Amino acid sequence: MSEQAVIQIKGLNKTYPRGFVHRYEALKDVDLSVKKAEIFGFLGPNGAGKTTLIKSILGLLKYDSGSIKLFDKDLDDTDVKNNIGYLPETPNFYSYLTAFEIMKLYARLYNMKDSPHPTSLSEKQSGFRVKHGMTEEGGTQAGLGQGEEDTPSPPPLPSGERNKVRGTVDALIKEKLELVGLIDAIHTRLRAFSKGMLQRLGMAQALINDPELLILDEPMSGLDPIGRAEFKEILRKLRKQGKTIFFSSHIIPDAEELCDHVAVIRTGKIIKIGTVSELVDTGATSVNITAFTPHPTSPTRGEEKISNNIKQLVKNITCNNEQCIFHVNDMEKTNTILSELIKNGFSIIKVEPVRQSLETLISKMIKEQA
Ligand SMILES: Nc1ncnc2c1ncn2[C@@H]1O[C@H](COP(=O)(O)OP(=O)(O)O)[C@@H](O)[C@H]1O
Ligand SMILES: [Mg+2]
DSSP, rough: TOOOOOEEEEEEEEEEEETTTEEEEEEEEEEEEEETOOOOEEEOOSSSSSHHHHHHHTTTOOEEEEEEEETTTTTOHHHTTTTTEOOOOOOOOOOTHHHHHHHHHHHHHTTTSSSTTTSEEEEEOSSHHHTTTTTTOOSHHHHHHHHSOOOOOOOOOOOOHHHTTTTHHHHHHHHHHHHHTGGGTTTTTTGGHHHHHHHHHHHHHHHTOOEEEEEETTTHHHHHHHHHHHHHHHHHHHTTOEEEEEEEEEEHHHHHHOOEEEEEEETTTTEEEEEEEHHHHHHEEEEEEEEEEEESSSSGGGGSSSHHHHHSSSHHHHHHEEEEEEESSSSGGGGHHHHHHTTTTTTEEEEEEOOOOOOHHHHHHHHHHE
């Protein structure tokens, strides 16, 4: 069960019109698979095709060829749509409403009633289509974004229905606002919300129908470091609850500590896919050896105690009176250097591969492919 692919994309291609005759290839043969209860980071620079893929997954955009399965089903399956929570790149909310009111609005769009178990999958109504407008591809990005990022007007409710949205739904709203850390601002108007608070509200909104899959487009951009740390904590909590999270980002360090898998996209093509450690480990090509010098109290600096033999084997050495770090860029020489050091009276403290950060690695990959 844990290996079940929640998102399965095969050979996806998408082009946009460019001028009268040309088409721009925004996605080229994208293959991607996201497992249940994992956090998947979809990383790449601006304009790489992240939003295009996300909108394709959500059925907000028509793609040219390929296939997308969610929970092993087609996108037009109502159960599937109602099991997705979506946070757009720039969520827009009516600023004169309070957090509670906006959540209530979304609960109504999902036609959520009080009892029993308003959030169970079988009871979810076809709210997704209403909520996101299911926009077809427009000629321009602006045209596309607008329909789905603006808050849609709530559909009129029959007067008899109106009073039913109470109790359990209210409790559910509070639970979601609590989860995202907005419970104290529940009755605050959104015009007084900071960017970080709005982003967290967007998250609460995406969670209102208790979806199993969350799709978040650049959820952390524009947040300050504290806001980002808090947001990451929320995502971890959700993963613990068994939710699957697919998020796009151009901020790599966010993904490094959070994601189980990442995919790197550049100009519409996936150039790397794997776990963070798979990616980072393949980038490890050198080693640092730290060792105590033979006579730490002697006034001579550590370097003077190093034989020429060792100096020839390492790239460079940095020492203080107590210890030296030997930078080795040919990993195969590590054992020889270690035995030379021991022979020369050094005590080894640690041997560590020098890993590049995911950020360095990805920017290298992106430059290499340019
Ligand atoms: N509606 C559209 N019409 C034409 N080109 C578009 C449209 N939407 C996006 N593009 C282009 O497709 C490419 C990928 O865009 P997008 O998916 O928004 O990238 P990202 O989200 O990674 O920044 C960009 O070159 C962008 O200009
Ligand atoms: Mg985008």
